[in-house]
Amino acid sequence: MTASRLAVFLIAAAWLGWSAVPAHAYTVYVSNEKGNSLTVIDSETLQVLTTIPVGQRPRGIMLSKDDKTVLICASDSNTVQVLDVGTRQIVAELPSGPDPELLNIHPSGSPIYVANEDDNLLTVIDLNTKEVLAEVEVGVEPEGVGVSPDGKTVVVTSETTNMAHFIDTETYEITDNVLVGTRPRFAEFTADGEQLWVSSEVAGTVSVIDAKTRKIIKVIDFEVPGVQQIYIQPVGVRVSKDGTKAFVALGPANRVAVIDAKTFEVEDYLLVGKRVWQLAFTPDQKFLFATNGNSNDVSVIDVDRQKVTKSIPTGTAPWGVTVSRQ
Amino acid sequence: MAFHVPAGISGTQRQTWRSLLIAGFLGFCVSGTLPAVAVEDGPKAAADEPTLVPIGYLKQDVEELIPLSRLNVKPQDLGIAGAEIALKDNNTTGKFTGQKFTLDIERVPVGGDAVAALQKLVASGHQFVLVDAPADVLLRLSDSVKGQDVVLFNVSAPEVRLRQENCRANILHTAPDLAMLADALAQYLVWKKWQRWLVAKGDSPEDKEYLEAIRRSAKRFGATIVEERPYEVTPGARRSDTGQQLIQLQMPVFTQGAPDYDVLIVADRRGIFGPYLPFRTWDPRPVAGTAGLEAMSWHPAHEQWGATQMQNRFQRFAHRFMLPLDHQAWIAVRAVGEAASRTQSGDYAPINAYIRGDKFDLAAFKGQKVTFRKWDGQLRQPIIIAGPELPVSTSPQTGFLHEHEEVDTLGIDAPESKCKLQ
Numbered sequence: 001m002t003a004s005r006l007a008v009f010l011i012a013a014a015w016l017g018w019s020a021v022p023a024h025a026y027t028v029y030v031s032n033e034k035g036n037s038l039t040v041i042d043s044e045t046l047q048v049l050t051t052i053p054v055g056q057r058p059r060g061i062m063l064s065k066d067d068k069t070v071l072i073c074a075s076d077s078n079t080v081q082v083l084d085v086g087t088r089q090i091v092a093e094l095p096s097g098p099d100p101e102l103l104n105i106h107p108s109g110s111p112i113y114v115a116n117e118d119d120n121l122l123t124v125i126d127l128n129t130k131e132v133l134a135e136v137e138v139g140v141e142p143e144g145v146g147v148s149p150d151g152k153t154v155v156v157t158s159e160t161t162n163m164a165h166f167i168d169t170e171t172y173e174i175t176d177n178v179l180v181g182t183r184p185r186f187a188e189f190t191a192d193g194e195q196l197w198v199s200s201e202v203a204g205t206v207s208v209i210d211a212k213t214r215k216i217i218k219v220i221d222f223e224v225p226g227v228q229q230i231y232i233q234p235v236g237v238r239v240s241k242d243g244t245k246a247f248v249a250l251g252p253a254n255r256v257a258v259i260d261a262k263t264f265e266v267e268d269y270l271l272v273g274k275r276v277w278q279l280a281f282t283p284d285q286k287f288l289f290a291t292n293g294n295s296n297d298v299s300v301i302d303v304d305r306q307k308v309t310k311s312i313p314t315g316t317a318p319w320g321v322t323v324s325r326q
Numbered sequence: 327m328a329f330h331v332p333a334g335i336s337g338t339q340r341q342t343w344r345s346l347l348i349a350g351f352l353g354f355c356v357s358g359t360l361p362a363v364a365v366e367d368g369p370k371a372a373a374d375e376p377t378l379v380p381i382g383y384l385k386q387d388v389e390e391l392i393p394l395s396r397l398n399v400k401p402q403d404l405g406i407a408g409a410e411i412a413l414k415d416n417n418t419t420g421k422f423t424g425q426k427f428t429l430d431i432e433r434v435p436v437g438g439d440a441v442a443a444l445q446k447l448v449a450s451g452h453q454f455v456l457v458d459a460p461a462d463v464l465l466r467l468s469d470s471v472k473g474q475d476v477v478l479f480n481v482s483a484p485e486v487r488l489r490q491e492n493c494r495a496n497i498l499h500t501a502p503d504l505a506m507l508a509d510a511l512a513q514y515l516v517w518k519k520w521q522r523w524l525v526a527k528g529d530s531p532e533d534k535e536y537l538e539a540i541r542r543s544a545k546r547f548g549a550t551i552v553e554e555r556p557y558e559v560t561p562g563a564r565r566s567d568t569g570q571q572l573i574q575l576q577m578p579v580f581t582q583g584a585p586d587y588d589v590l591i592v593a594d595r596r597g598i599f600g601p602y603l604p605f606r607t608w609d610p611r612p613v614a615g616t617a618g619l620e621a622m623s624w625h626p627a628h629e630q631w632g633a634t635q636m637q638n639r640f641q642r643f644a645h646r647f648m649l650p651l652d653h654q655a656w657i658a659v660r661a662v663g664e665a666a667s668r669t670q671s672g673d674y675a676p677i678n679a680y681i682r683g684d685k686f687d688l689a690a691f692k693g694q695k696v697t698f699r700k701w702d703g704q705l706r707q708p709i710i711i712a713g714p715e716l717p718v719s720t721s722p723q724t725g726f727l728h729e730h731e732e733v734d735t736l737g738i739d740a741p742e743s744k745c746k747l748q
Binding site: 099117118120139140141158159160161162163165174177179182183201202203228230231233252 | 419423660664667668687689693731733
């Protein structure tokens, strides 16, 4: 589509009251793993606002709880960078330890928990003092980090050990180790804190773990018509705040699975770009952004209609995504 | 101010550690939706001492020519370092599962008695043994433990016959065979539309086996061998002060007057003349096969699918690059570790059954799970196509279809297998 045709299309879409336009404008930040940059997108116009150069190989990114900064795992720079969303400048670099990949934040805003893939560690950093509070030894290649809504538990998944390690946030002791499918990559607590969802990339499954008993209550399998089972490689997982729907990025299957989060039945597979990595809701939960690492774009999913409504070009190899309330 | 929390495994925290083990075990001890875990055996992991899983490594040294390029001199610990780092990985997991893995190495000198070395390992309780030895030695080793509870992992021998007429039930192959390697290369060349091949062949028995694989791949994937040109060689000194000038004259002449072709395929597994061919052909053509663009299980610059972590971890540990044999050994030790973790056992029977069963899979930084083919014990894995500095592609290539798994378009598939496992 040429620029002028795109413009006509957008004007027409706006004039028709196209439902893909959210009620409220948020700012979407996408980390470009190979581009060493963040793409900043307006969630209302779905236009790229700017591209910000950051450290090397940015992957996991997350808004701070006050929405004032974006925390960026710059894996090859061996640091977590702090981007001021107002000035769009890097204002600090946190002592994350080597090769940070994904992070998460305590509900109170600090500390942050960073998975150091190269060092079999979970590093705990005070966001205010920027000091390392603890390093917890976990399994081989820690990656996914989930924090329980009550802030009492942090879970890290280790990709080669194939476990979800439950860690007490007061004592930094591992209290439980749950064996899950091969190469667990992402851990997401449900908003009510009852369940932990863990994706296993090589096994091609998602394990739902009861957060109290620490037992697996369901292993979700996927089957996409026309796609060989081996290419179904779940990574990013998001469960809606109301606990009704879950979305799972299936990697090289180029689909996002839509799951009934109550019955664990897969309802649909939405075709997105190539090699879909991570997902993030808008704060009103009306839209979901999905990063497509091999087609250099993000797909915008209308959550209610369960439809992909647009794709937006990004930098090279988009990986992480987070959405600000502003 | 940093401090380490070693997950409660110090002696003073034994009680805590024990309770963690129980909790960890119960964590996956639930209904039928689980990965296969032998739950009926009860919480063995809760025992006071960790379960020991001894792994053996038998390396038969062989007489080899010094490589033409000093970049390719084999490290002394080739393969062994890969097994050692896998051992570390297994033991990191073992902290959480109450298992401890050990690796004991038997290095057999040239002309030494490999069978005696294996018997020594078996007598000291090693039932999982990695073998880095030539094909014929491997077969002797296999026969010497036939009927015993011992599984051998062939980490190095690529001969197709070990997976065909000479296949053995007690051998699992983590080394890809020549058929897989040739098919992987052929798929890439055909995808590239370089379908007319001029073959430069050495005259050793191992070159003939490679050539067989190349001929088979050409036929399978629609390439044409326009000519097979033998290179008459008398292996001499690796270098001489004026050698380069001579070679610069020899190689163009050797490749002169060929029928039209797209790519020169070299069949020279000993590396006697192949490495001289790139950039010296009469016609400007790429070189592939045992020199130039090569098919391999692992490349030191492979960084896809999380491999960066593996490479970093290995380099920190071994102070050198990770080579294919290292990765093949890594997979073998990890296969034992994964099966021990899933079955909660250190015993031969459950581990052997799990590795060969439907539930087994391993994440090996190849973009998809790796598993063992039931019909010949060969590891099913994507193959990297690489030049000296960088990987170029990974096969199977898009478009080469298979009814079950595309990766089974590489190597000897079930319907054509001559292997009768016994």
